[in-house]
Amino acid sequence: MTVFHFCFDLNWFGWLKQDFYEDPFWTLQRTAIVSLFLFCAGLGQAVAVEQGQSWQRFWKRWGQVAACAALVSIGSYFMFPRSFIYFGVLHGIAVMLIVVRATAGWGRWLWLSGALAIAMKWIAAWAIAGDPSLDFLNARAWNWLGLVSRKPITEDYxxxxxxxxxxxxxxxxxxxLLATKRKMLEMDLPRATAPLSWLGRWSLTWYMLHQPVMIGALMALKELR
Structure with missing residues (x-):
């Protein structure tokens, strides 16, 4: 993610010439990064529920994610007023965390529910194409649901x-994994992975700080040139 964003920043400053919006080399990377984000968030919720995390503790953490999502919207508005981030990855995680936590007891039905949610992307596009009256789903008031036939103009969706x-x-x-491979989850990690473990514990902080730091550094470099 950090490398991807650094390349995006270089492109934004004009030091690269890449199409981050259409070129599969970049769009597929973004899909993989977001997929890993959300899959790991789901894994984390499974562990939290298993450990008996209270709703009070859940809401405290959720509030941090939601506040960071608001900051992303504000910051992106100043940088990209015409394509600011109004429902990006943190906004999505904030809403999905509530849904996933509320459905934690679905057990094996979670696999089928996940498959249906993914399939709905193409079903919705097909339905809108066949019934123009459904085009309202593409409007900003509704497109956060994802039942769209075209991607909105925004830097993260x-x-x-x-x-x-x-x-x-x-x-x-x-x-x-907790039911069948618990020992695998509880084993000690090699010492060499300590930096990655640290990043995992402070993932939200890293996510919020890495872009301002990199953009600030590139801006300073540009001024010095």
């Missing part, structure tokens, strides 16, 4: 459909 399906699969996989 992670709607419920299809991405809720990925988080549901993460929850399902986490519950399966």
């Amino acid at each position: 992670v709607p419920l459909i299809p991405w809720l399906g990925v988080m549901w699969w993460g929850m399902a996989a986490g519950q399966w």
Whole structure:
């Protein structure tokens, strides 16, 4: 993610010439990164539920994610007023966390629910194409649901459909691992992975700080040139 964003920043400053919006080399990377985000978030919720995390603690963490999502919207508005982020990955995670936590007891049905959520991306596009009266779903007031036939103009877009399906699969996989492969989850990690473990514990902080730091550094470099 950090490398991807650094390349995006270089492109934004004019030091690269890449199409981050259409070129599969970049769009597929973004899909993989977001998928990993949401799958891991689902895994984390499985562990939290298994450990008996209270709703009070859940809402405290949720509030941090929601506040960071609001900051992303504000910051992106100043940088990209015409394509600011109004429902990006943190906005999506904030909503999906509530849904996934509320459906934690679905068990194996989480796999099917995830598959249906992902399939709805194409079903919705087909339905809108066949019935123009459904085109209102493409409007900003509704497109956060993901039942759209065209992607809105925004720098980051992670709607419920299809991405809720990925988080549901993460929850399902986490519950399966806890039930059948618990020892694998509880084993000690090699010391060499300590930096990655640190990043995992402070993932939200890293997510919020890495872009301002990189953009600030590139702006300073540009001024010095």
